[in-house]
Amino acid sequence: MIERRTMFKAAIAAGGAVVLTACSGDGDGPDAEAPPVEAPPEASITADPAPKTKDVPVTEPVKVRAAKGTLTxxxxxxxxxxxxxxxxxxxxxxxxxxxxxxxxxxxxYTATATGGDGKNVELTGSFDTVKPAKVIRATLNPIDDAVVGVGMPISVKFDEAVSDRAAAQKALQVETSPEVEGAWAWLSDRQVDWRPKEYWPANTEVNVSANLYGVHYGGGRYGKTDVTTKFTIGRNQVVKIHTPDHVMKVYRDGAQHASYPCSNGKDADPNLNTPNGTVIVMTKEPTSIFDNERYGYTDVKKKWCCRISNHGEYIHENEENRANIGKRNTSHGCVNLFEADAKAYFDSAMIGDPVEVTGAKADFPTTSDVMDWLLDWSTWQSKSAL
Structure with a gap:
């Protein structure tokens, strides 16, 4: 009896579960009831999208999951x-x-999983993806590997109007090295541009991703495909023209690099001014044909032409206006240079170089698809959809 009391006290010290074992484990009492044995778990499978789902977005991943087992x-x-x-x-x-x-x-989809019970279970099903009323193509500029001037905007253009601009803009990403502050602005319902707050730093590396595939633009219209580009900003070159001075000055990294006598648009007629504002070199054309029946000329061929707007203004040679270059403004809006100077500037120019014009009676109209620098920063930011 002394020995059994000692064992009982030890069992209490060890915990209640041990007490029950110690008290019933000597064979004197009735047999203890054994705990129920749980059956091994049976696996189950679920899928997202679920079977028979309609109008599934094409960019959402398909997921198949197994519970209480593993997928085989x-x-x-x-x-x-x-x-x-x-x-x-x-x-x-x-x-x-x-x-x-x-x-x-x-x-x-067909999926098989094995549960803890060693048995296989299977799930089969199907679903349908969204069918667009129309897919809309987008293009991205500058193109891959381009080297452009410090005023060059990034431009995404759509084949048709975009109703849900916010959805489209959320799919756009700009990465720069070094980091550059900038913003997207919708210039029309078919065009959204990104430009830096100030001119790009020289030699900036730029990566743009327009992940537009699967994006719903509204009205059942969706993005056709993703587009990307990688380009570089070149040296810093800026043209400055104060029209009453009859001189076109070229600056590199803020210092004057070249100076050319010029004849600008006629001062007396605002419709013929070389207008005020900051524009960019849009194209470089070794020769161009100029027509303006309103002012009595057609099929006029000029050399070393740099387009600076879609309003009709160029920087180009005009030897026929030699007597006025550097002295009087007599053009119909273009910047006229001597041929040798036009060639020198043409060779130095890069698409995206800023051209800053001051001193005229008229301003550049904001109707061109390249009007990015005609808007101040707050106005530019107000054109974002986000």
Whole structure:
């Protein structure tokens, strides 16, 4: 009896569960009831999108998950029998597709999982992706590997009008090295541009991603494909023209690099001014043909032409106006140079170089698709959709 009391006290010290074992384990009492044995778990499988789902977005990944078991096989195929790429996680419980889906297609999936009971379960099903009323193409400028001037904007243009501008803008990303402050602005319902707050720093590296595939622009219209570009900002060159001075000055990194006598638009007629404002070199054309029946000339050929607006202004040679170059403003809005000077400037110019004009009676109209620097920064920011 002394020995049994000692064992009982020890059991209390060790905890209640041990007390029960000690008291019933000597064979004197009735047999203890054994705890129920749980059956091994049976696996289950779910999928997202669920079977029979309609209008599935093409950019959302397909996910197949196993509960109380592991996936042993997953296959997702399109209506043509092509298999969708995907990856299984380390735990082998979730499979995720790794490529976008196609518009207006039916996808079928089959998945198998094994539970703790060693038995296999299977899930099969299908779903349909969204079918656009129309897909809209977008283009991106500057193009890959371009080297452009410090005033060059990034421009995304759409084939048709975009209703949901915010959705489109959210898909746009600009990365720069070094970091540059800038913003997107919608110049029309078919064009959104990004420009820096100030001119680009020279030699900036720029990467642009327009992840527009699958983006709903409104009215059942969706983005056709993603577009990207990678380009570089070149040296800093800026042209400055104060029209009453009859001189075009070229600056490099803030210091005057060259100076050329010029004849600008007629001072007396605002319709013929070389207008005030900051524009950029848009094209470089070794020769161009000028026509303006209103002012009595057609098929006039000029050399070393740099377009600076879609309003009709160029910087170009005009030897026929030699007597007025450097003395009087007599052009119809263009900047006239001697041929040798026009060639020298043409060779130095780069698409995207800023051209700053002051001193005229009229301002550049903001109707061109390249009007980015005609807007002050606060106005520019107000044109964002976000």
């Amino acid at each position: 096989a997953v296959a997702v195929t399109n209506s043509d029998g092509g298999e969708v790429k995907g990856e299984l996680d380390d735990a082998k419980t979730t499979w995720t597709s790794s490529e976008p889906l196609g518009y207006g297609k039916t996808y079928t």
